[in-house]
Amino acid sequence: METHQTATKSVLQFRDAGKRFCTPARPDLWAVRDLSLDCPAGKITCIVGPSGCGKTTLLRLAAGLDDATTGQVVLNGATVSGPSQGVGLVSQEGGLLPWMSVEQNVALGLSIAGRSRADRRARAARALGRVHLPPEVSKSFPHELSGGMRRRAALARVLCSEAPVLLMDEPFGGLDEHTRRKLQTQLVELWTEDRPTILFITHSIEEAVMLADRVVVMGFATKTAEIEIDLTHPRDPLSPDSLDCQLKIRELLQQTRQPQSL
Amino acid sequence: MTLIRKIALxxxxxxxxxxxxWAMSLQSSVVPSIGSVVEVLMNPSVAPADLDTTSITAGAQISILRVVLGFGLAGITGIVAGFLIGLSRTSREIFAPAMSVAxxxxxxAWLPVSIIVFGLATPASVLFGDEAWRYNTLDQLSFAVVAVIWYGAFFPVALNTAAGVRGVRRAHMETVRVLGxxxxxxxxxxxLPASMPAIFTGLRLGGGxxxxxxxxxxxxxxTRSGLGYMISASHEIGEYRYAFAAIIVIGAIGLVLDGGFRLLAWRVGHWQAKER
Incomplete structure (x- = not known):
């Protein structure tokens, strides 16, 4: 069907993409170097790698927040040169604006797009419901919420903008095991409903295997391996198949050498 | 219990x-008695017969109007200047050193200079020329004094605004950038919303x-009007009860001003208290 047709197409591609930073201490620091990667439409692609390996830089290139120094990032056939409408980003801290209520935060994309107040309210309420946040929190401020609720609100924001491509940078980092597991399960449920293309960054092998159709292992600045995860959802992190994948990824990660300077 | 404790302490x-x-007023003929000062304060709208000045309420009104005008201008120009130097590195490099000195x-210290520059000009004299005396209140707001108030309030507003603008977190900027x-x-x-708390800190400092x-x-x-003038006039004839009354009124108005700004600052910045 429709999903099957688009599944073969790649929505987001990195073509020999590289990003160099010029800092006074290290004038020639390649955060990402000659990296090629396809994110197939309607699939979840997870990137795992040690911290500082360039995962976040990769995501920033896709979001149009940084420009590639070499190569290019292609989104729906066009080279990325800045933020674009169809891409939603959930950053590490969630990126909620502390001076706005949860409702205003969730509907921020809509208010930037100039949508009416009634429309914003209705869609924010629907998005909050989808991430299982009670309607009462819509008037609360981010600092009044727990860590898990903040992540849910951030998730509600990208759902609200209905972006077909979601970039997620360790969106569940720093949460306790229980909350994290619950959010992972719910993310998969949400993904099953509208099948967005997701590029998900994590340093947790287990999380990657829980979510991904494809896991990309990153060494320093570059991709070292790609593994297809062909397990049905919902997945059990302790099932033999899952553990098998986790071990394989761990082995690949251990093979990547740390650079001399670190 | 805590309220009683607070009031008591x-x-x-x-x-x-x-x-x-009270003890000093018994000893000295210069220090006015508490009763005589209370009497002046109880009749704030009566102009003292022995003093060439207006009543306490009229004086306070003039002082407040001067501040409203000077501080209002300082608020507007300070916020604009603060955004300019907060957003542009070049303008910061041009203006920041001079501002630190200023x-x-x-x-x-600038009052004599200000009087030379503005002379006796007032909003009334500019707007109505020879007819200025008809508009007594406007004619009291001499530009020389207003300019000095502006000078006092401008820098705290501008520098705090600039600090607020510069302190906006990149992650917050990127959040809205990605949303288009x-x-x-x-x-x-x-x-603007992120620097609101800093702006209000500047306004509160500038207002004070x-x-x-x-x-x-x-x-x-x-100057021949206002609460400050009442103090100097009272000193000239040696009747210090007016000076004491004026000082108490000055303190009370200052307290209300600061409380008002605290309240406003909390309203625009309550999110920040628990943010860090």
Whole structure:
């Protein structure tokens, strides 16, 4: 069907993409170097790698927040040169604006797009419901919420903008095991409903295997391996198949050498 | 219980000061009695017969109007300047050193210069020329004094605004950028609300300085109205009960001003208290 047709197409591609930073201490620091990667439409692609390996830089290139120094990032056939409408980003801290209520935060994309107040309210309420946040929190401020609720609100924001491509940078980092597991399960449920293309960054092998159709292992600045995860959802992190994948990824990660300077 | 405790502890210092005042008024003929000052305060709208000045309410009204005008201008120009130097590195490099020097100079030091520059000009004299005397209140707001108040309040507002604008977190900017915001929306959705607490800190500081400066400026020869003038006039005839009454009113108005700004600052910045 429709999903099957688009599944073969790649929505987001990195073509020999590289990003160099010029800092006074290290004038020639390649955060990402000659990296090629396809994110197939309607699939979840997870990137795992040690911290500082360039995962976040990769995501920033896709979001149009940084420009590639070499190569290019292609989104729906066009080279990325800045933020674009169809891409939603959930950053590490969630990126909620502390001076706005949860409702205003969730509907921020809509208010930037100039949508009416009634429309914003209705869609924010629907998005909050989808991430299982009670309607009462819509008037609360981010600092009044727990860590898990903040992540849910951030998730509600990208759902609200209905972006077909979601970039997620360790969106569940720093949460306790229980909350994290619950959010992972719910993310998969949400993904099953509208099948967005997701590029998900994590340093947790287990999380990657829980979510991904494809896991990309990153060494320093570059991709070292790609593994297809062909397990049905919902997945059990302790099932033999899952553990098998986790071990394989761990082995690949251990093979990547740390650079001399670190 | 805590409220009673608060009131009880907070009253200790004023009570001691009142006792000292009372004791001193018994010893000295210069220090007015508490009763005579209370009497002046109880009849605030009566102009003192022995003093060439207006009543306390009229004086306070003039002082407040001068501050409103000078501080209002300082608020507007300070916020605009703060955004400019907060957003542009070049303008920061041009203006910041000069501003640091300018801020170190007491606004009162500029009063003679200000009088040379503005002369006796007032909003009334500019608008109505020879008919200015008909508009008594407007004619009291001499530009020389207003300019000095502006000078006192401008720098804290501008520098705090600039610090607030510079302190906007990159992650917040990027959040709205990814959602498709243009430059104008970055300003209205992020930079302005994020720097609100700093702006209000600047306004509160500037307001406090403006209120202190106005009283000092009015004591300076050349001004013939306002609470500060009441103090100097009262000194000239040796009747200090008016000076004491004016000082108490000055303190009370300053307190209300600061409380108002605290309240406003909390309203725009309550999100920040728990943010860090």
């Amino acid at each position: 907070g009253s200790i210092v004023p009570a001691v000061l009142l006792a000292i005042w 801020m170190a100079i007491s606004p009162i 915001a243009g430059r104008m929306q970055m300003l209205t959705k992020v930079i 300085i403006a209120w202190r400066v106005i009283v000092a400026a009015e004591i300076f020869p050349g």
